[in-house]
Amino acid sequence: MGVSERIGRYIENSSWIRRMFEEGIRLKKLYGNNEVLDFTLGNPDLEAPIEVKEALEELIKNYDPKIHGYMPNAGREDFRTAVAEKVSREQGLKVPPENIIATCGAAGGINIVLKTILDEGEKVLFPSPYFVEYFFYVENHSGIPCPVETNEDFTLNTENFEKLIDSNTRAIILNSPNNPTGQVYSKESIQQLVELLKLKNKDNKRPIYIISDEPYRNIIFENERVPSIMELYEYTFVVSSFSKELSLAGERIGYVAVHPEIDDLDRIMDGLILSNRILGFVNAPNLSQIIVKHCINSKVKVEVYKKRMELLCKILEEVGIEFVKPKGGLFVFPRVPIDDIEFCNLLREELVLAVPGRGFGRKNHIRLAICVDLPIIEKLKNKLERVMKKVR
Amino acid sequence: MGVSERIGRYIENSSWIRRMFEEGIRLKKLYGNNEVLDFTLGNPDLEAPIEVKEALEELIKNYDPKIHGYMPNAGREDFRTAVAEKVSREQGLKVPPENIIATCGAAGGINIVLKTILDEGEKVLFPSPYFVEYFFYVENHSGIPCPVETNEDFTLNTENFEKLIDSNTRAIILNSPNNPTGQVYSKESIQQLVELLKLKNKDNKRPIYIISDEPYRNIIFENERVPSIMELYEYTFVVSSFSKELSLAGERIGYVAVHPEIDDLDRIMDGLILSNRILGFVNAPNLSQIIVKHCINSKVKVEVYKKRMELLCKILEEVGIEFVKPKGGLFVFPRVPIDDIEFCNLLREELVLAVPGRGFGRKNHIRLAICVDLPIIEKLKNKLERVMKKVR
Numbered sequence: 213m214g215v216s217e218r219i220g221r222y223i224e225n226s227s228w229i230r231r232m233f234e235e236g237i238r239l240k241k242l243y244g245n246n247e248v249l250d251f252t253l254g255n256p257d258l259e260a261p262i263e264v265k266e267a268l269e270e271l272i273k274n275y276d277p278k279i280h281g282y283m284p285n286a287g288r289e290d291f292r293t294a295v296a297e298k299v300s301r302e303q304g305l306k307v308p309p310e311n312i313i314a315t316c317g318a319a320g321g322i323n324i325v326l327k328t329i330l331d332e333g334e335k336v337l338f339p340s341p342y343f344v345e346y347f348f349y350v351e352n353h354s355g356i357p358c359p360v361e362t363n364e365d366f367t368l369n370t371e372n373f374e375k376l377i378d379s380n381t382r383a384i385i386l387n388s389p390n391n392p393t394g395q396v397y398s399k400e401s402i403q404q405l406v407e408l409l410k411l412k413n414k415d416n417k418r419p420i421y422i423i424s425d426e427p428y429r430n431i432i433f434e435n436e437r438v439p440s441i442m443e444l445y446e447y448t449f450v451v452s453s454f455s456k457e458l459s460l461a462g463e464r465i466g467y468v469a470v471h472p473e474i475d476d477l478d479r480i481m482d483g484l485i486l487s488n489r490i491l492g493f494v495n496a497p498n499l500s501q502i503i504v505k506h507c508i509n510s511k512v513k514v515e516v517y518k519k520r521m522e523l524l525c526k527i528l529e530e531v532g533i534e535f536v537k538p539k540g541g542l543f544v545f546p547r548v549p550i551d552d553i554e555f556c557n558l559l560r561e562e563l564v565l566a567v568p569g570r571g572f573g574r575k576n577h578i579r580l581a582i583c584v585d586l587p588i589i590e591k592l593k594n595k596l597e598r599v600m601k602k603v604r
Numbered sequence: 605m606g607v608s609e610r611i612g613r614y615i616e617n618s619s620w621i622r623r624m625f626e627e628g629i630r631l632k633k634l635y636g637n638n639e640v641l642d643f644t645l646g647n648p649d650l651e652a653p654i655e656v657k658e659a660l661e662e663l664i665k666n667y668d669p670k671i672h673g674y675m676p677n678a679g680r681e682d683f684r685t686a687v688a689e690k691v692s693r694e695q696g697l698k699v700p701p702e703n704i705i706a707t708c709g710a711a712g713g714i715n716i717v718l719k720t721i722l723d724e725g726e727k728v729l730f731p732s733p734y735f736v737e738y739f740f741y742v743e744n745h746s747g748i749p750c751p752v753e754t755n756e757d758f759t760l761n762t763e764n765f766e767k768l769i770d771s772n773t774r775a776i777i778l779n780s781p782n783n784p785t786g787q788v789y790s791k792e793s794i795q796q797l798v799e800l801l802k803l804k805n806k807d808n809k810r811p812i813y814i815i816s817d818e819p820y821r822n823i824i825f826e827n828e829r830v831p832s833i834m835e836l837y838e839y840t841f842v843v844s845s846f847s848k849e850l851s852l853a854g855e856r857i858g859y860v861a862v863h864p865e866i867d868d869l870d871r872i873m874d875g876l877i878l879s880n881r882i883l884g885f886v887n888a889p890n891l892s893q894i895i896v897k898h899c900i901n902s903k904v905k906v907e908v909y910k911k912r913m914e915l916l917c918k919i920l921e922e923v924g925i926e927f928v929k930p931k932g933g934l935f936v937f938p939r940v941p942i943d944d945i946e947f948c949n950l951l952r953e954e955l956v957l958a959v960p961g962r963g964f965g966r967k968n969h970i971r972l973a974i975c976v977d978l979p980i981i982e983k984l985k986n987k988l989e990r991v992m993k994k995v996r
Contacts, residue, residue, distance in 0.1 A: 213810060214868030215875040216723045222882075223874050259669035268664055275660075277651035282853040316708060316856070316885060323884035327744075331608045348882035352719075354746070418605060461674040462890030464708070476606030482615050483607040490614075490740035492715035493708060497889035498854030 222348070229571060232556070236565045243563060249588050249595070250565045251580040254391065254542045258512040260459040267506035271499075280498055285489045286481075287314025287467075291501040294508040299450060299469045302429065303442040307469050311477075313484050314496035316464040318427045319345065320488075321451035322385070325423055325468055326353040327491060328483035334382035339368060340573035341545065343391050343425070355382070359573050365536045366395040366545070370404045377412050383421040384409075388438060389428040392572045392579040393545045394521075394538020396432070399439040406445045419447045419475065426450060427466070430457040430511055432540040433518045446473040454504050456542065459512050465500035517542065520582040523589050531596045544580045545569065550603050552576050558602060562595035614740070621963060624948070628957045635955055641980050641987070642957045643972040646783065646934045650904040652851040659898035663891075672890055677881045678873075679706025679859075683893040686900040691842060691861045694821065695834040699861050703869075705876050706888035708856040710819045711737065712880075713843035714777070717815055717860055718745040719883060720875035726774035731760060732965035733937065735783050735817070747774070751965050757928045758787040758937070762796045769804050775813040776801075780830060781820040784964045784971040785937045786913075786930020788824070791831040798837045811839045811867065818842060819858070822849040822903055824932035825910045838865040846896050848934065851904050857892035909934065912974040915981050923988045936972045937961065942995050944968055950994060954987035 213220065233252070240248045271279075286292065289309070296309040315321035326336070332354040338346050340359035350357040358381075360372045373384070384405070388397040406422075413419045424441045429452065432438060442448045453466030468484060470477065488495065521538055528535050528546050535546035548555040552568035552575050559566050559578075569577030582589075605612065625644070632640045663671075678684065681701070688701040707713035718728070724746040730738050732751035742749040750773075752764045765776070776797070780789040798814075805811045816833045821844065824830060834840045845858030860876060862869065880887065913930055920927050920938050927938035940947040944960035944967050951958055951970075961969030974981075 214866065214872040215720055218723075219720050219875040219878065220871070222878060223871065226878075253674075255674045257670070257673065260672050262669070264672065265664065265667050265669065268660065268667075272657065272660055272664060275657050277654070277657065278649070278851070280652050280656065280850075280852045280854050281649065282645075282647045282847075316889075319884035319886050321884075328607055328611050331610075345882060349884065352883060455674075458672075459670070460672045462672050462887060464886060464889045474606065479612070479615060480606040483611040486611065486614055486618075490737060491744060491883065492711035492713075492741065493885070494711050494856060495854060497708075497856050497892060499891045500889060 235560065239560070239563060248563045248565065249584070249591055251584065252565045252567050253583060254581045255583050256456045256459045256461055256512070256542065257583045258459050258516055261507060261510040261512060263507040263510040264458060264460070264503055267503040270506065271502060283495050283498060285485045285495050287312070287496055288498070288501045288505070291505045294505045295467050295469070298508055303440040303450065303469070305442055305472070307442070307472055311470040311472055311481070313468045313488060314501050315466045315468055315488065316493045316496050317455060317466040318425055318451050318453040319349070320464065320493050320496070321453070321466050321468040322349050322423060322425060323352060323491060324484050324487040324493070325449045325451065326350060326355060326383070327487040328480065329421055330355045330382055333380065335378070335380050336383045336385060337373060337376055337381060338385040338387070339390070341366065341390070341392050341569065341577070342573050343387055344571060346385055362395075366390065366393040368397050368401040368405060370401070370408055373405060374408055377408070377420070379416055381412070381420055382418065383423055385423045385425055386441065387425040389432060389538070389540030391428070391541055392543045392569075393536065394541045394543055395536065396438055396539040402439055402441055403444055409445065409447075421447045421449060424448055424450045426452045427456050428541040431514055431517060431542065433521060434539055438540065442471050446471050448474075457511050458504065458507055460500065460503070463497065463500040463503070465496055465504055517582055520584070520586060520589055523586060524580060524582060524592070527589070527593045527596065530593065531600050533596070533600070542582055544582065545577050546580070547577050549600075550576075552578055555599070555603070558599045559595070562598060564592065564595050627952065631952070631955060640955045640957065641976070641983055643976065644957045644959050645975060646973045647975050648848045648851045648853055648904070648934065649975045650851050650908055653899060653902040653904060655899040655902040656850060656852070656895055659895040662898065663894060675887050675890060677877045677887050679704070679888055680890070680893045680897070683897045686897045687859050687861070690900055695832040695842060695861070697834055697864070699834070699864055703862040703864055703873070705860045705880060706893055707858045707860055707880065708885045708888050709847060709858040710817055710843050710845040711741070712856065712885050712888070713845070713858050713860040714741050714815060714817060715744060715883060716876050716879040716885070717841045717843065718742060718747060718775070719879040720872065721813055722747045722774055725772065727770070727772050728775045728777060729765065729768055729773060730777040730779070731782075733758065733782070733784050733961065733969070734965050735779055736963060738777055754787075758782065758785040760789050760793040760797060762793070762800055765797060766800055769800070769812070771808055773804075773812055774810065775815055777815045777817055778833065779817040781824060781930070781932030783820070783933055784935045785928065786933045786935055787928065788830055788931040794831055794833055795836055801837065814840045816840055816842045818844045819848050820933040823906055823909060823934065825913060826931055830932065834863050838863050840866075849903050850896065850899055852892065852895070855889065855892040855895070857888055857896050909974055912976070912978060912981055915978060916972060916974060916984070919981070919985045919988065922985065923992050925988070925992070934974055936974065937969050938972070939969050942968075944970055947991070947995070950991045951987070954991060956984060956987050
């Protein structure tokens with residue numbers, strides 16, 4: 213056998229998802245791309261803002277053929293300074309450039325944080341439904357991933373956290389706005405969780421950290437600001453990326469921001485920078501840093517995502533499918549009346565592709581991405597109606 | 605304590621290198637950048653070839669604001685196709701695009717290979733002197749790094765490999781042309797090693813893989829081609845990057861090429877692609893792939909590196925310092941007549957910065973990078989002479 217025991221297990225466990233995707237590809241080949249309504253991929257499909265092109269044009273105008281060389285592992289100074297200003301504004305407290313590390317997207321960012329803080333066998337908790345990659349990220353660094361059930365409406369349940377936190381718990385990953393649910397955790401619920409953590413920290417040598425995974429912070433459908441965890445808790449890492457708000461997912465650019473009042477700040481920064489180097493990222497891609505620095509205050513047209521979300525929710529309501537209206541992000545996560553895999557199979561008969569909720573830790577739900585145009589979403593209504601007739 | 609036990613240990617162990625670098629920065633501030641001769645950094649300093657700029661210009665001319673989105677974890681099809689052609693030519697056998705994965709540099713490439721093949725506690729051997737990052741890369745994936753002494757002239761010593769290989773050995777990393785020695789491993793010596801591996805594989809359930817780390821393949825100072833390991837051994841991964849040959853180190857672009865006749869090819873490719881995703885790379889940066897695809901047959905002016913190497917070797921000869929003349933790469937690794945740290949301290953008194961050989965596994969040597977201009981190298985002569993007078 214060519215691969216390690218663990219990687220072999222990963223491949224086998226994900227074989228059902230793969231079969232599903234392969235079936236989707238088969239259908240698209242058979243019926244044509246336009247006939248198959250694909251709601252599976254959370255691929256930010258909006259155009260990058262015009263400032264991205266401008267950044268490239270400017271680079272060419274003043275082109276320096278030595279610009280592509282090595283840089284400090286923490287990233288370019290101009291990028292770190294621009295991100296520090298943005299983070300300070302968004303989080304409501306002053307985060308200096310020295311507390312910012314440029315990373316290969318939020319995925320790279322979460323990995324370097326876990327590498328830095330996790331001792332072998334320590335637990336990392338995250339609310340369920342969850343972004344499934346967290347399991348891998350935690351296991352990459354010899355940690356133990358522990359999903360924590362949220363309430364029926366996907367809001368945080370502090371009691372469930374309390375039951376699972378023990379002296380071996382090192383971190384909690386919070387993803388808000390959430391993939392797959394679109395939930396935004398309220399300030400009150402975070403405050404409750406933080407009180408719990410402060411209590412637990414008293415008995416421990418090392419604190420429990422919060423890793424706030426925020427790539428959807430600016431893909432938000434209501435006027436209120438996504439609550440800042442940094443304002444409430446000093447043991448916080450904010451991790452984010454520009455994949456969604458600038459539609460730069462393929463360029464792998466994000467950051468880690470470390471709370472300015474965290475204990476042992478210098479060693480933590482040293483650890484993060486070392487981890488960025490030794491995990492093989494070395495540094496976040498240079499051109500991506502240059503582009504983002506130029507576009508730091510730009511954004512894709514979020515109102516387009518909002519319109520799609522509104523239409524999708526209207527259709528779900530009309531056909532009688534329960535859902536919690538997303539406050540942000542790229543997904544709707546409705547409750548379906550039968551087993552989620554069966555429901556997705558029925559959808560597929562109608563040439564509609566969706567992901568069963570069990571892939572995110574909650575059965576009887578499905579995930580629908582709003583990364584398709586309005587006319588595609590319009591077409592969903594008749595098809596959903598037919599499926600719902602079958603299951604009633 | 606904020607960081608994990610292991611990261612804390614890494615930080616402490618590297619503190620002497622850090623102090624050395626900080627001392628260098630202090631000297632530069634005190635005496636000015638031009639007065640301090642810095643031979644420590646292997647930062648490819650030549651201009652990127654003009655085709656890099658052309659690639660960016662072309663991108664702008666036909667700009668598509670959706671070009672920056674997600675892509676398959678293995679990379680863009682056009683990049684994989686271009687790299688497959690290059691690798692096939694360099695390695696002397698047909699490697700199809702499906703066997704190529706775009707990675708965040710060679711560092712990212714080695715990490716995804718190790719993640720894919722290593723079970724916990726398996727040994728990874730590499731010739732010493734070595735690229736020090738190998739220790740971290742192997743430990744990232746719960747492996748045990750094992751340096752294997754080369755001969756006095758840094759050529760491979762098969763007996764030393766034989767002594768260390770056991771049933772728990774999973775891979776050998778070969779770096780040729782080598783950092784820090786500039787040695788190129790001969791076809792005969794690789795053949796000998798391969799014979800040994802084939803013998804050892806007979807007793808084992810899983811083979812011992814060779815990871816051929818080749819970022820300096822095209823930074824070569826003699827006419828002969830760097831021997832192809834793929835031609836000799838089917839359990840080979842070739843890992844490389846465009847950091848050196850296109851001076852794109854900051855853009856983090858490289859690849860893994862898998863031998864077409866490796867056992868269990870499909871699962872290995874699945875494992876590599878999965879590892880690229882779950883380690884947080886997700887995919888190699890999109891713009892870097894686009895650029896490299898355009899420039900795949902370009903190269904920096906290697907003759908500039910060669911001239912620097914020749915001059916440096918001439919000076920070493922003149923002042924009476926022993927060395928093995930590098931066949932490729934960005935470094936000269938001479939033998940010094942006293943302890944390497946002491947020698948570097950004496951050099952520093954002359955405002956010359958070099959790295960002690962013990963950092964690469966061999967004492968009484970120092971590493972000098974040829975990433976500085978000829979006039980800087982010229983200045984070295986007097987300073988080296990003065991140091992040599994002191995130590996005689």
